[in-house]
Amino acid sequence: ESLTSAGQEPEERALEAAMRPKNLDEFVGQPRVRQQLSLVLEASKLRGRVADHVLLSGPPGLGKTTLAMIVASEMQAPLRISSGPAIQNAGDLAAILSSLTEGEVLFLDEIHRLSRPAEEMLYLAMEDFRVDIVVGKGAGATAIPLELPPFTLVGATTRAGLLPAPLRDRFGFTGHLEFYSQDELELVLRRSAVMLDLTVTQAGFAQIASRSRGTPRIANRLLRRVRDWALVHGQHTIDAKAAGAALDMYEVDAKGLDRLDRAVLTALCQKFGGGPVGLSTLAIAVGEEAETVEEVAEPFLVREGLLGRTPRGRVATAASWRHLGLAAPDGAPG
Ligand code: ADP
Secondary structure: OOOOOOOOOHHHHHHHHHOOOOOOOOOOOOHHHHHHHHHHHHHHHHHOOOOOOEEEEOOOOOOHHHHHHHHHHHOOOOEEEEEHHHOOOHHHHHHHHHOOOOOOEEEEEOHHHOOHHHHHHHHHHHHHOEEEEEEOOHHHOEEEEEEOOOOEEEEEEOOHHHOOHHHHOOOOEEEEOOOOOHHHHHHHHHHHHHHHOOEEOHHHHHHHHHOOOOOHHHHHHHHHHHHHHHHHOOOOEEOHHHHHHHHHHOOOOOOOOOHHHHHHHHHHHHHOOOOOEOHHHHHHHHOOOHHHHHHHHHHHHHHOOOOEEEOOEEEOOHHHHHHHOOOOOOOOOO
16 A cells, blocks of 8 residues: 555545644644635635635645645535545536535545546536536437536645646636645644544654655654554664664655655656656656656656656656666766
């Protein structure tokens, strides 16, 4: 099981839910998004209207779902959760939209993966709070307009650029989530440690944070793995050494690279001699969809200076070779 993905086990999921910040004040980091979102919500409360539609973009695990939940709770509105891939056709979306209550917040994860007809239905729903239900086929088909109660759409996507402009333009506010700093991750971990009733030294927090891939979800998962390790080893206080030993055992490396990150880096260096290699070729080499490599693995690798994106393709850097413990070939870029 990947440390990056949300846990499948009910206990893990329950813990993840418990660790979610409940309001904007508890939400760590992302100062700009937090401030702007707070303004949007305050203003709509003062006007007595539903909040503008909100688009959140950024890699997985950075807090998009959490923010959608916060929008609902700050607006004291119910929340409905669905996702682009879960909505097979426009009819599925119509069913969701027509059952919304006034002021409800609809969270659509992976909104860039909605089908075309569903996306077009969403335009009208977002703008006019209306959908056209098409009845019949061919020449006899008629569109029956259906009024919707005003609602707030919170859309999430790994990258805002994946959305067609007409959809992007219908959001009143777009927030881009960045990877978290070391300090911010330590703060996330401190909150979670209190909830898990763990004693962790400052150096222990620092060790876990530095391997968390800039991602709160991963920080929390690593903390739970370290907790398991400490329990089995009868270690009451988690210090840097304990945290390091535990994380080594789970094969989280010093930079926090996960299985996919390492696979991409290894393929780039060993199969393609450091590139340049095209995204789709690289994706095939690691057995993943191009989109997953581009949206999930690459942003962190690029931020860490471990991968370069050039017009001719992906290239290794001096740091990539070093990280894998390999000698860069003569004339390698970077
Ligand atoms: P996304 O929807 O972007 O994939 P989530 O909102 O599901 O990410 O966040 C994953 C987990 O990370 C949550 O359960 C929450 O505990 C934690 N988390 C995310 N962002 C923050 C934050 N800013 N502060 C504290 N915890 C956070």
